[in-house]
Amino acid sequence: MGAGRATLAGVFMEYCRLERSGFLAVTLALLLGGGARVAAAVASGSLTQGAPSPTNAPLANQPTPSPHVSQIASPTVTNAPESVSGTNDAIGREYQAVLAADDAAQEDVERMIKENDAFAAKGAGSAEAELRQRTRSRLEPVRKAYEEFLKRHPDHAAGQVAYGAFLNDLGEEAAAQEHLERALTLNPKDPAIYNNLANIYGHIGPVKKSFEFYAKAINLNPLEPVYYHNFGTTVFLFRKDAKEYYQITEQEVFQKALLLYSNAMRLDPDNFPLATDVAQTYYGMRPFPVEPALESWTNVFHIAHDEMEREGVQVHFARIKTIAGRFDEAQAHINTITNIDYAELKSRLIRNLQERRRAAEEKEKSPPPKTEDTNASISPHP
Numbered sequence: 001m002g003a004g005r006a007t008l009a010g011v012f013m014e015y016c017r018l019e020r021s022g023f024l025a026v027t028l029a030l031l032l033g034g035g036a037r038v039a040a041a042v043a044s045g046s047l048t049q050g051a052p053s054p055t056n057a058p059l060a061n062q063p064t065p066s067p068h069v070s071q072i073a074s075p076t077v078t079n080a081p082e083s084v085s086g087t088n089d090a091i092g093r094e095y096q097a098v099l100a101a102d103d104a105a106q107e108d109v110e111r112m113i114k115e116n117d118a119f120a121a122k123g124a125g126s127a128e129a130e131l132r133q134r135t136r137s138r139l140e141p142v143r144k145a146y147e148e149f150l151k152r153h154p155d156h157a158a159g160q161v162a163y164g165a166f167l168n169d170l171g172e173e174a175a176a177q178e179h180l181e182r183a184l185t186l187n188p189k190d191p192a193i194y195n196n197l198a199n200i201y202g203h204i205g206p207v208k209k210s211f212e213f214y215a216k217a218i219n220l221n222p223l224e225p226v227y228y229h230n231f232g233t234t235v236f237l238f239r240k241d242a243k244e245y246y247q248i249t250e251q252e253v254f255q256k257a258l259l260l261y262s263n264a265m266r267l268d269p270d271n272f273p274l275a276t277d278v279a280q281t282y283y284g285m286r287p288f289p290v291e292p293a294l295e296s297w298t299n300v301f302h303i304a305h306d307e308m309e310r311e312g313v314q315v316h317f318a319r320i321k322t323i324a325g326r327f328d329e330a331q332a333h334i335n336t337i338t339n340i341d342y343a344e345l346k347s348r349l350i351r352n353l354q355e356r357r358r359a360a361e362e363k364e365k366s367p368p369p370k371t372e373d374t375n376a377s378i379s380p381h382p
Helices: 008-018 022-033 037-045 090-121 129-152 157-169 171-188 191-204 209-221 227-235 237-248 251-268 272-284 292-302 307-323 327-335 340-365
Strands: 005-006 069-075
Touching: 005 022, 022 307, 069 209, 090 129, 090 209, 129 157, 157 171, 157 191, 171 191, 191 209, 209 227, 227 237, 227 272, 237 251, 251 272, 272 292, 272 307, 307 327, 307 340, 327 340
Parallel strands: none
Antiparallel strands: 005 069
């Protein structure tokens, strides 16, 4: 297991946010309704540990005013007996065998979905219900392996975490929470457990408890970018809760989310979904900071992996420059968008550009209108 993994729900949300299509996460989200470990590879590539220490990292006791989409972290063993966590004794080898079965099943599920996508493109894919049943049937032996292992070794903290992550990936959050809370009693110094429980609290509540648990995860391991990323996304998505919890304004909530994201970026500067979350945050700020937003999206553009992602960033360049009244520049960005998957978005961008350009021309001929409401949020989508 790697340093982290993204839940499928988070990958699907990222898909929607980037307005991408043909992405494996879409099919996975529809099939499993919550997630699968294979989504980690689809989402962001690698989730690193051991990166340089962040500058001005927020501390748990500092509610400093300053995306899911949550990423699951693997268990970190801290001061636990070898029989609980180890890989050199019989229990450890048994645990590793369960993990290997989990990984193999997830790889098979990914292969099934890719093959079905290929068949579907030729008009011969399986029905959604049939494919869902096949994938769940493949994962069922893994569920039984975890249950049998934990029945024999109920105090195996890492096993409780791994099974909790497995259940969470399948959308069974209540069951996942039970195993993770059990793991926390066994190993209260494992930051991954706090992160994974915070993910669940962010989904099903209480949301404010997720803030507390992300902060604890960061205190225990301030070098893991996943924790800052998840924390920032939760603060951004649940702004009302963040305002009440930290006693700050909405604009200070955006600043807090940006601070958390910036700490994650220092630790994982080439993470495209993370950089996208950072750039998206600017849409909610008032007054809208055009230049910082463009700078942030430029960073996203530079670390994009392919032309599909780069054209997605061009959508945002066009959107922002249209808002800023830089119509010719906006049109130039629109002209670079050629992928058919962006056809509808491109049409909306063109329509918005024409409307704003026409309004600007009419404004030059008319008396000044009433001042616009600068407190209204700007949608990140055209």
